[in-house]
Amino acid sequence: MGHADFITNAEELIVRTGTRGAEQQLLVTYADPELLGFAWSTLPLADNVDTLEAAIRFTPGVDPGPLLDALRALRPVVAVRHPAGLDLSAHGFTLAQAEVAGALRLPVTVPAPGNHPDYVFHSWRGPVPEAHQSGLAGLKETMSTDMPWGGQAHEREAWDAQRIREAGDAARRAGRETLWTVAVHEASGDYAGYTQLSCPTSRPDLAFQEDTLVVGAHRGHGLGMALKSANLLQLGREMPQVRTVYTWNAEDNRHMLDINRRLGVTPSGIFECWQAG
Known part of the structure; x- marks a missing residue:
């Protein structure tokens, strides 16, 4: 993205848990000790209970397949967001929407x-x-x-x-x-x-x-x-x-x-x- 403004620190992530509406899960993939990718996942509990929504990020060149498979094992419907340029069609995903970020x-x-x-x-x-x-x-x-x-x-x-x-x-x-x-x-x-x-x-x-x-x-x-x-x-x-x-x-x-x-x-x-x- 060319900047670090969208970084969310660990303290901000942790305190999002413990609400009635959703469960939060953090999944990571790594080659010890290097972190290669992560998915910060929201699993609604009050509605849309078949759906998982996740923000995902990967080091360039890393295979996203294992992490995507882990997400699909959690809920029948999985929606993931990533900056444009990561084609997930080979992993069974379809492009559903594009969003414009503005400043x-x-x-x-x-x-x-x-x-x-x-x-x-x-x-x-x-x-x-x-x-x-x-x-x-x-x-x-x-x-x-x-x-x-x-x-x-x-x-x-x-x-x-x-x-x-x-x-x-x-x-x-x-x-x-x-x-x-x-x-x-x-x-x-x-x-x-x-x-x-x-x-x-x-x-x-x-x-x-x-x-x-x-x-x-x-x-x-x-x-x-x-x-x-x-x-x-x-x-x-x-x-x-x-x-x-x-x-x-x-x-x-x-x-x-x-x-x-x-x-x-x-x-x-x-x-x-x-x-x-």
Whole structure:
């Protein structure tokens, strides 16, 4: 990738374990004492229980087959992500989706969220306030099916207030600050959309764009740009030391890629998702 910004240290990995929603496993392949490759795997426990998702990396030239076979022994459906250029078709995997990684270099002039008289925006840093937990859980459920999945197999996820709290606890144990913005439709009280930024405290110059969603019934009002703008403005106030925000979007998600371009995001690489089963 040409940089080390995507490295996740051991402490950050370990504290992701112990949640109700998923089991984490780290598999490695090596020729003692040299590490040749690894897979950091997520095995959902509450939904998508036939699926394993993993980030994989290999030293150039290493045969990925043994590690991929070990992953396929764990779950019937295996989806792995790797920077573009690793062809896994000979190992029974099919290219399911390509994702564009982008970088926003700060400081940058962020447009104001604009006038949206039918909606109220709420922004905060840290744990999700109790008043927003159920509404955000509903948005997370919608996100699990509405985001572009390409050819990947993915079922609807079940979210509730407890899962929201558990996810927040895991993020704090991992040393990550989270910044949120939600949009609420004032007349109905419906949660129309949300966005979140994740900021590792061990790398204070970095932030990572996580989910952004606008519910279908509320699209067409510019809420996607407004949500992201409001959260970036909050980032500037709360964590002015951040110098780069990284984001990932499906290559066919042209609407969100256009929003990112208008905000100043520039492409920084391509990741591919390969699936077997």
